[in-house]
Amino acid sequence: MTASLEVVETTVTARRPLDVAMTLHPLQRGKGDPCHRRAVDGSIWRTSVQPSGPVTYRLTQSDRHTVHCQAWGEGARELADGLNRLVGEQDECEDFAPEHPILAEAHRRFPHLRLGRTDRVLEALVPAILEQRVHGIAAFASWRRLVWKFGTPAPGPAPDGMRVPPTAHVWRRVPSWEFHRANVDPGRARTIVRCAQVADRLEKIVNLSPEEATRRLMSIPGVGIWTAAEVSQRALGDADALSVGDYHLASMVGWSLLGKPLDDAEMVAYLEPVRPHRYRAVRLLLVSGNAIKPKFGPRTPVVDHSWH
Template identity: 85%
Template sequence: MTASLEVVETTVTARRPLDVAMSLQPLQRGKGDPCHRRTADGAIWRTSVQKSGPVTYRLTQIDRHSVRCQAWGAGAPELAAGLGRLVGEHDECADFAPDHPILVEAHRRFPHLRLGRTDRVLEALVPAILEQRVHGIAAFAAWRHLVWKFGAPAPGPAPDGMRLPPTADVWRRVPSWEFHRANVDPGRSRAIVRCAQVADRLEKIVDLPREEANRRLMSIPGVGVWTAAEVSQRALGDPDALSVGDYHLAAMVGWSLLGKPLDDAGMVEYLAPLQPHRQRAVRLLEVSGHAVKPKFGPRTTVVDHSWH
C-alpha cells in the first residue's frame, strides 16, 4: 500500500437517478476479486490500468443523482475524466418500452439502473475468457490467483489485498505452467495470450460502432459470441449485448418471463422486440430479484485442470 500519492477528486451529477454500486456490480469477478472491493462504509474501491498508467479509485454515492470519486496514481486524471461514462451518466433508455409486466414493473422500480462502460477492453476480456465453459467458482479462483501472482500493488490508500490487473505485456509473458497452476486449460490460456499480443488494436474498439467492435473481438481465435458480449457489456456499456451461449441465461430468461425454459435460439427470438435493450432487460431481471431458474439435479462439478 502506497498512501502518499496525491488524490484527484471529482463529482458527477446526473440528470437521471443513478446507483454506483448497481452500475459497477458486473465488473466484480467473484467476492474475492483483488481489483474490486466494497468496504463497510459503502464505498466501492477499484483498480485499473488506464492508457496513462495505473489507478486506484474510490466511489461513494452522495445522493440519488451524484457520485464522488477519489483516485490515486498516474491514471487518476484519465479515470476522473471518464467517470461519467463509468457510472452510466450518458446511458439513455427513453426508447426502452417492454410490455411484459415483470419488466415493466422492474423498469419502474429501478430507474437508477445505469449501464456504464470502463473503456478498458483487455481488463474485461481476460476474465471473460477465464469464465468460458467452466464453473464460476473455478473462473473466479483463477482470476484471483493470476492477479495476485502477476498484478502490481495498487497505488494510493487501497484496502489491504487489492492489486492492479496485469497489463497486456505481463499477460503475454505469463508462462504456460502458471496458467496450469491457476487451473486454466491450454485453450483459454492461449486465447488470453493471443488477445494480449494484439491488445493495442483491441483497445481501439471503444471508438467503433458496435457491429465492427464485435467483429474485431471475434476475429481473435478463442473469442466467440458469448465472450464478445461479456466484453461489450462492461467495456463498451452496450445495452443490447446479449450473452448468447451462456450456460444459464436462456433458461433463466424463459423461466422468468414465460414460466418455461428457452434455448439460445428461443431467447434471441423472444427478446428481439426489445432491441437495442436486451442486456438492459436481463439486468433488470437480475437486480429486481425476478431472475428465476429452477434447480434440477446435482450442482455442476468444478473441473480441476491443474493436476495433470
C-alpha cells in the same frame, strides 16, 4: 498500497438517479476479486490500468444524483475524465418501453439502473476468457491467483489486498505452467496470450459501433459470441449485448418471463422486441429479484485442471 500519492477528486452530478454499486457490480469477479472491493461504509474501491498508468479509485454517493470519485496513481486523471461514462451518466434508455409486465415493473422500480462503460477492453476480456466453459467459482479463483501473482500493488490508500490487474505486456509473458497452476487449461491460456498480443488494436474498438466491435473481437480465435458480449457489456456499455451461449441465461429468461425453459435461439427470438436493450432487460431481471431458474439437475461440477 502506496498512500503518499496525490489524490485527484472529481464529482459527477447526474440528470437521472443512479446507483454506483449496482452499475459497477458486473465488473466484480467474485467476492474475493482483488481489483474490486465494497467497503463497510458503502464506498466502492476499484483498480484499473489506464493508458497513462495504474489507478486506484474510490466512489461514493451523497445522494442518488451525485457521485464523488477519489483517484490515486498515474492513471488517476484519465480515470476521472471518464467518470461520467463509468457510472452510466451517458447511458440512454428513454426508448426502452418493455411490454412484458415483469420487465415493465422492474424498469419502474429500478430507474437508477445504469449501464456504465470502462473503456478498458483487455480488463474485461481476460476474465471473460477465464469464465469460458467452466464454473464461475473456478474462474474467479483463477482470476484471483493470476492477479495476485502478476498484478501490482494498488496505488494510494487502497484497502489491504487490492491489486492492479496485469498489463497486456505482462499477460503476453505469463508462462504456460503459471496458467496451469491457476487451473486454466491450455486453450483458454492461449486465447488470453493471443488477445494480449493484439491488445493495442483491441483497445481501439471502444470507438467503434457495437456491431463492428463485436466483429473485431470475434475475429480472434478463441473469442466467440458469448465472450464478445461479456466484453461489450462492460467495456462499451452496450445495452443490447446478449450473452448468447451462456449456460444458464436462456433457461433463466424463459422461466422468468414465460414459465418454461428456452434455448438460445428461442431466447434471441423472444427478446427481439426489446432490442437494442436486451442486456438491459436481463440486468433488470437480475437486480429486481425476478430471475428464476428451477434446479432440475445436479450442480455443474468444478473441474480442476491444475493437478495433472
